[in-house]
Amino acid sequence: MGFTVSEHSAGHMRRILRWFLVRWGLDKVADGAELALTELVANVVRHVPDRGCSVLIQRRPGGLRVEVTDNCPAAPRLTPGGDPLDEGGRGLRLVQAVTDRWGVLPRSAGKTVWFECDG
Template sequence: MFLTRWGLDQVTDSATLALTELVANVVRHVPGRRCSVLFLREPHGLRVEVADGVACALHAKAPEATAERGRGLAVVEGVTDRWGVEERRDGKTVWFECDG
C-alpha cells in the first residue's frame, strides 16, 4: 500500500481495517453505494476521510452479544487514534486519524 512509501508502515494495518469498515458502511447504507475517499499525510501521521451523500448521526455503540452486525464503528474507534463525523448540507464525512 502507498502508506509504506509515505513512511507510515506502523499505521498500515489499522488504517486499512478502519477504511474497510467505513467503506463497508457505505455499501450497506448509502443508496447507489457512492462515496469519496481522501487520504491526507499529516505531520502527526495519517488522516482518512470517507464522504457520502447520506446525512445521519453515527456513533460507536456496543451491539448485543449475539448481533451479527453493528461493530464497524467500534472497530474504527478501537484501531485509530481519533475519529469523528462532520455533517454537511449534502451528506456527511466520517474521518479517522492514525498517528505515525
C-alpha cells in the same frame, strides 16, 4: 475523487492506502488504517442508497488522516453495549480500537466520517 463502491471495493482501497503509507514511511499504522478504511467503505455499501462516496487520504504532521464522504445524512452510531458478534455497530468499534481519533462531520448534503492514525 468520487467512487461508487461495492462489496469488492474495500480491497482496492486498502491497496491504494498501503501504497501511500509505504511511500510516506507510515508502514506501522498500515494494518489499523486499512481495517478502519475497510469498515467505513463497508458502511457506505450497507447504508448509502447510491453507494457513492469520496475518499481523501492525507498525510499530516505526525501521521495520517482518512476521510470518507457520502451524500447520506444519517450519521453512523457507535452502539453502546450489545452483542459483540452483532453486525450492527461493530465496525465503528473496530475503527475506534485501531485509530487514534475518529469522528463524523455533518455536511449540507451528507456527512464525512474520518479517522486519524499517529505515525
